[in-house]
Amino acid sequence: MKFTIVIPTYNEAENLENLVEVLLALPLNISLLIIDDNSPDGTADIADLLAKKHETKLNIIVRPQKAGIGSAYVLGFRKAIELGADVIIQMDADFSHDPSNLLKMKDDLQSCDVVSGSRYIPGGSLDRDWPMWRKSLSTFGNLYARTILQTPVFDLTTGFRMWKRNTLEQMPLERIRSNGYSFQVEMIYIAYLLGFKVKEHPIYFANRQKGKSKMDFKIQVEAALRIWEIRWRYRDLRKKN
Ligand SMILES: Nc1nc2c(ncn2[C@@H]2O[C@H](COP(=O)(O)OP(=O)(O)O)[C@@H](O)[C@H]2O)c(=O)[nH]1
């Protein structure tokens, strides 16, 4: 079984090498696909060096400029399918998502179509050091999206997920419009509307130790408006549900 981990990066030079080594040391058949947006800090150069070391285990796509996590993932998911992945994983590059969780999430995938790392179910938690404004934004954002979209998923904005190939192949990726973090909401909402079984797996979300968050005001505004847009645009799927 081939596991492909898609990792979007923007200025993650301080995290990438360590992350790649930790992930490739896991006892799974793992390959990595880095989608870098021409990071000014040279993340792609580090990825190139790592690709030479790990040859077939690491692929890199460099886009000309920062274009958002949503389109990075759509590109990466398509490429992962093309490269023959059986399971496609998405995770952040900054160690907020603990690589060791993948082993447990893999077991959960046997009884569902997508496993979604969740901070907001029993057993899940947030780093105490995550800034208060981020905690509030995340808690409120999830409640807001969950209420408007009427979904049973508790952590809609998580970026740590594991998809069966077959599930991802049936997702209408060409309909995705989110650029920023609302991408995570849009994806899981579609999966839910299409009737896929989503299983939330409790995770601990660690605050990043190195590098800076790319969350900004524009991303927050997009997310707030996008939730309503998503609800309206997928009404065709909602009716079937
Ligand atoms: N390729 C690409 N990666 C991005 C972009 N924005 C964020 N990322 C990556 O997405 C992941 C999550 O971003 P991060 O800034 O840690 O978000 P936070 O955890 O919500 O503060 C990290 O791996 C980032 O490097 C982008 O515009 N393009």
Ligand SMILES: [Mg+2]
């Ligand atoms: Mg982060």
